[in-house]
Amino acid sequence: MRFLRSVLASIFFKIALSLSVIFVLYDFTVCTGITFDRPYAPLDSRELHGEGRIRLIPLDKFPISTLQALANYYKQKYDLAIDLALPMLLPSTAIDPSRGQLISDVVIEILQANHPQPPTERLIVIGFVETDMYIPGVNWRYAISYRKADRYAVVSTARLDRGCLGLVSVSHERMMSRLRKMVTKNIGILYFRLPPSDDPRSVLYSKIGGSQEFDRMSEDF
Numbered sequence: 001m002r003f004l005r006s007v008l009a010s011i012f013f014k015i016a017l018s019l020s021v022i023f024v025l026y027d028f029t030v031c032t033g034i035t036f037d038r039p040y041a042p043l044d045s046r047e048l049h050g051e052g053r054i055r056l057i058p059l060d061k062f063p064i065s066t067l068q069a070l071a072n073y074y075k076q077k078y079d080l081a082i083d084l085a086l087p088m089l090l091p092s093t094a095i096d097p098s099r100g101q102l103i104s105d106v107v108i109e110i111l112q113a114n115h116p117q118p119p120t121e122r123l124i125v126i127g128f129v130e131t132d133m134y135i136p137g138v139n140w141r142y143a144i145s146y147r148k149a150d151r152y153a154v155v156s157t158a159r160l161d162r163g164c165l166g167l168v169s170v171s172h173e174r175m176m177s178r179l180r181k182m183v184t185k186n187i188g189i190l191y192f193r194l195p196p197s198d199d200p201r202s203v204l205y206s207k208i209g210g211s212q213e214f215d216r217m218s219e220d221f
Contacts, residue, residue, distance in 0.1 A: 029215045031164035040201035042220030043194075048078070050191045052122025055083040055115060059090055059107070059154075062128045069176075070183055080187075088114060090129070102133040104146035107154045117151065124190045125152050126183065132158035144211065145182050153186040155179070162211045178214040188221050 029035050054074075056067045064087065071082040094106045107127060115125045133156040135143045144160065147153040160178045161169040170178075184203045188194040196206035200216050208214070 029212065035216055037201050037216060040199070040218040040220065042218065045078070048192050048194075048221065050080070051193070052124060052191065053083060054080060054124045054126070054187060054191055055085055057085040057111065057115065057125065057127045058087045059127045059129045060087075060131065062087070062130055062157075066176075066179070067128065070180065073180060074187070080191075085115065088127075095131075096134070099134060100132070101142065102129060102131050102154075102156070104133050104135045104143055104154060105148070107133070108146065108148045108152050111152050111154065112149070123151060124187070126186055126190075127152075127154040129154065129156050130158060132156060144208065145186060147186060147190065151190060153190060155182055155186065160211045160214075174215070177219070178211055181214045181217050181219055184219060184221075192221070194221055 056070065058064050058067055064084070067084055071084055074080040074082055088110075090102070090107065090110060094102055094110065096103050107129070111125050111127050115123065117123055133143050133146070133154065134140065135146055142159055143156065145153060145155045157175070157179055160175050160182075163170045169175075181203050185205075188204050189196065194204055197204040198206060200207075200213065201218055203217050203219055203221060205213065205217050
């Protein structure tokens with residue numbers, strides 16, 4: 001009995017230690033709402049020069065109302081006129097049955113086939129899914145977004161509701177803020193052709209390790 005108690009105590013200690021490390025390294029802001037970052041100084045909007053058009057596409061059952069809200073946001077903030085495409089169903093071949101996740105490359109290929117580049121202008125195409133997704137060949141359990149060919153991207157909201165230590169979900173408002181930041185990053189890289197940033201306060205932050213990272217990021221370039 002003593003041995004069993006010792007083993008259980010050791011297991012609980014390791015779990016508590018792991019949660020403490022996750023809290024300190026990754027989840028402090030999402031758990032407490034506190035950040036010790038200095039205020040972020042965004043780029044001057046006069047330095048932003050986009051090229052082409054932007055099109056948002058709801059895939060499967062992704063809410064059109066969410067994309068309309070995003071289009072309104074970018075119209076107000078950056079005066080961008082964004083196209084909203086009709087909903088599109090993904091074929092079963094877009095899902096990896098062994099993982100139960102969408103295959104990012106396949107989704108991009110479907111976007112390219114259904115929304116090809118026009119001959120006279122640059123078209124930025126961003127698809128949206130609620131299903132979890134992964135990137136083949138990359139040692140990640142999941143992906144929130146994936147870009148390819150300098151003009152296409154897909155965003156998954158499946159993990160954006162992760163709250164403190166993964167034990168609770170964040171509010172709808174915070175989830176929408178995270179989504180905006182991910183979409184803004186894609187627009188910044190694909191449309192404005194801005195480089196990724198090493199600054200965790202920038203919306204262009206290049207080392208997003210999970211949805212909790214968005215809570216440190218600003219919504220500005």
